[in-house]
Amino acid sequence: DSGVTQTPKHLITATGQRVTLRCSPRSGDLSVYWYQQSLDQGLQFLIQYYNGEERAKGNILERFSAQQFPDLHSELNLSSLELGDSALYFCASQGGPDTGELFFGEGSRLTVL
Amino acid sequence: GENVEQHPSTLSVQEGDSAVIKCTYSDSASNYFPWYKQELGKRPQLIIDIRSNVGEKKDQRIAVTLNKTAKHFSLHITETQPEDSAVYFCAATYNNAGNMLTFGGGTRLMVKP
Numbered sequence: 001d002s003g004v005t006q007t008p009k010h011l012i013t014a015t016g017q018r019v020t021l022r023c024s025p026r027s028g029d030l031s032v033y034w035y036q037q038s039l040d041q042g043l044q045f046l047i048q049y050y051n052g053e054e055r056a057k058g059n060i061l062e063r064f065s066a067q068q069f070p071d072l073h074s075e076l077n078l079s080s081l082e083l084g085d086s087a088l089y090f091c092a093s094q095g096g097p098d099t100g101e102l103f104f105g106e107g108s109r110l111t112v113l
Numbered sequence: 114g115e116n117v118e119q120h121p122s123t124l125s126v127q128e129g130d131s132a133v134i135k136c137t138y139s140d141s142a143s144n145y146f147p148w149y150k151q152e153l154g155k156r157p158q159l160i161i162d163i164r165s166n167v168g169e170k171k172d173q174r175i176a177v178t179l180n181k182t183a184k185h186f187s188l189h190i191t192e193t194q195p196e197d198s199a200v201y202f203c204a205a206t207y208n209n210a211g212n213m214l215t216f217g218g219g220t221r222l223m224v225k226p
Contacts, residue, residue, distance in 0.1 A: 002156065002158075033213075033214075042202070042216065042217075042218045042219040043157070043202060043216050043219070045213075045215075045216070048213055055213065056213045090156060090157070094214070100145040100147065100206045100212065100214055101147060101159050101162065102147075102149075102157075102159075102204075102214055104156040104157050104158070105156065106155075106156050107156055
């Protein structure tokens with residue numbers, strides 16, 4: 001158990017719909033990352049938050065948005081869903097200044113039909 | 114920003130043989146280099162990491178080497194076993210609070226019994 005909690009674990013929805021994925025980082029971790037992993041693909045970096053502020057942005061589509069709340073949990077919002085958005089979405093939190101280690105959640109598997 | 118390239122993308126070895134995965138990075142300021150293992154359908158997990166003040170680190174059958182001058186680092190797995198079959202990701206960052214970890218594209222390692 002990494003200490004990072006992601007919900008929901010599985011989600012099936014239709015094209016055009018909107019979903020929200022939620023992530024609770026490990027206690028005390030300030031930094032949260034979101035990654036998209038399509039079948040047999042690598043980890044595509046979407047966005048990073050640090051203590052509530054956006055820190056870095058990857059190839060995140062305009063249909064996607066995220067935020068980190070004062071309690072440090074984060075949400076990834078995916079709208080106008082397309083078939084190609086079907087993927088495993090990982091959240092990870094980063095340890096303190098003494099380590100750059102990322103602790104990944106179990107992921108949210110999104111299937112768009 | 115940092116750019117990490119990883120080779121090969123797939124690697125097939127016979128059980129008991131050694132496996133080597135190589136990564137290069139672009140930012141000379143990077144000083145923390147972790148390796149993650151991702152088994153099928155599971156989350157990536159840290160297996161070993163190295164910091165720029167050492168050239169090599171070992172943990173049982175796995176070892177990582179770092180050449181800061183050439184800006185490359187490698188993962189070595191000896192006496193491979195079927196359970197080593199997974200996707201391996203290298204990464205690099207300047208280890209400071211909130212600095213983004215940049216991943217390589219991943220290597221799918223298959224260990225044939």
